[in-house]
Amino acid sequence: MAAFSSHGRGHLNGPVVVLGTGLLGASIGLGLRGRGVPVYLSDPSPTNQAVAVDIGAGRPLDELGSEQPQLVVVAAPPDVTADVVEGALRNYPSAVVVDIASVKLAIQSELRKRGVDLSRYVGTHPMAGREKSGPVAARGELFTSMPWVLCPSEDTGPEALQTARSLAGDLGALVSQFSAEEHDEAVALVSHLPQVMSSLLASRLQGTPLNALSLAGNGLRDVTRIAASDPTLWVQILGGNADRVVKILYGVREDLDRLIGTLEDPLAPGARLDLAQLISEGNAGQARIPGKHGGPPQAYSWLTVLVDDKPGQIARLLTEIGEIGVNVEDLRLDHSSGQNVGMVELSVLPNKHDLLVEALSDRGWRVLQ
């Protein structure tokens, strides 16, 4: 039964059972333990389970005894999630069961196909992760300010939904609600497609001479950063959302074919228009991505400040910006080998740009607008 805080949000009382103690499962355990919620853990790997217990993510599931958990969190790999959810609903007949896999429709469909009663089940997806994996990388704050999508089915009962909402809320996440179909379509586009494009690009770099790569700039680094992701996990994610990803890729292939045709005969009539259209359509799509604050897309103004490339300079710069009273929205560092100068690129609200350039210049900083 969920308690309610003064501002209407439920809080978990527990006990909570976490099945699967990888990065996410152990992080959930840690976060809930930090709020005083009793947590019990289980993992097919005795080592993983022992590490999770050691870092304080919860106690071994054996110690739960006959007490009924309020909530069971299935934090298993996507390809065994349906099995584990079905088992949990059977073994804990009064508990709410949620899973946290990155794809939602395949799991819901599989459970339905097996005739499982879904009234106590909520599919969820916390959109958080790290470069590292396993319970040693776990941290209780992993979900702070990150989206956590709830995907109740038509059969999900209101108490189950409220319990899932409490879990995400207790861990500091930003809760939103999508149908499983909407979720899978959205992540196919905003998460799975970027992964595919980044991997396709990065794999082209395998045979390149290193002196060519020495010309790499921030553009290449940005586009390929997520190409460093874990193959095992992504096989399951892409496999589990294959239908929706492949539909988007048909569109990409059509555009790619058109582009190849254009570049094979770049002097043909219409070729320039075709190229301009590709880049313009990219402009239009990129402009629709919401700003970091989750608000509507906002074009920040950027300025660049040259600083000596040694500790303390950037701190001094930001201290002075704080004194000037301007909030920095984003910040990038850039410095190259053999140079004693670094560049700090700052983005601020457009109406603060000129003020900041002037104030910093007055204080002796070398500012490039």
Place this chain on the structure above:
Amino acid sequence: MAAFSSHGRGHLNGPVVVLGTGLLGASIGLGLRGRGVPVYLSDPSPTNQAVAVDIGAGRPLDELGSEQPQLVVVAAPPDVTADVVEGALRNYPSAVVVDIASVKLAIQSELRKRGVDLSRYVGTHPMAGREKSGPVAARGELFTSMPWVLCPSEDTGPEALQTARSLAGDLGALVSQFSAEEHDEAVALVSHLPQVMSSLLASRLQGTPLNALSLAGNGLRDVTRIAASDPTLWVQILGGNADRVVKILYGVREDLDRLIGTLEDPLAPGARLDLAQLISEGNAGQARIPGKHGGPPQAYSWLTVLVDDKPGQIARLLTEIGEIGVNVEDLRLDHSSGQNVGMVELSVLPNKHDLLVEALSDRGWRVLQ
């Protein structure tokens, strides 16, 4: 005739003529004027030329009189560069002529085809730019610490090459030398391919519901950042390097076709292996990109610090990191709507990671390793 500094680098004496006063031409003028080199400017657009003169990038070309320039910098759009280079070599019979277009082989071949003597010509490519364009966006430090590639032909004389080297060096760039073919192949991969992949991805976002885009994370933002680039410029770049870009795109299409085939039947034997291979090959390619300092690829260690989302917090954090004596290699900010907490992700040399985590935790910061 070039003077030589004590460490063997030449410096320009001028006069330097800059033909084309867009962002790059005006920035070159500004940078050279800042070193006391006399600069004369010309642009087909009287407005552009007047703005460039007004910001101090040089004097109008009319005022050069009969004096012979030491160097002519052709900063025209790529598709008219060969014409302007040919004219400059003819009009200034003792000057070195360089261009700064982003593609090199097409221009060199065109000049050769016309029978132009290339002994005083050097194709170059300063790899610097901004989101903004035009002379108002110009800044003399634009080239500081950025790569500047020199692509002499077999016919380029040693004095011409030395003068081009002096130009790049005087402007603070990191000079390297490639053949035109090597250059165009390298930028097809490290610059033009990322642009194409980013634009292809971003154009898929055009029709998406905004609530799907609300799930966008840093992955999508990173991969699509350069999709905001200028269509007019990119039409000329892609058109001018079509042969080499299209060859790389054949490889991308092959991989994409294989991926589509796999996702159309994700339960087929071998499907999982195919998907794992795509991601693994991306891992391998990504790992070859050199670090920001131009050194060998280096895996920095990341840590995350939670800070209150108000001015001054990040400055205080960086001040304390400076006191601890650790150099920050890269920094990302992340904060979401409705939350009073922001996350600062810092990368440091791996051997400094544990020290910094401990020292910051001791000082009361909330650190997530």
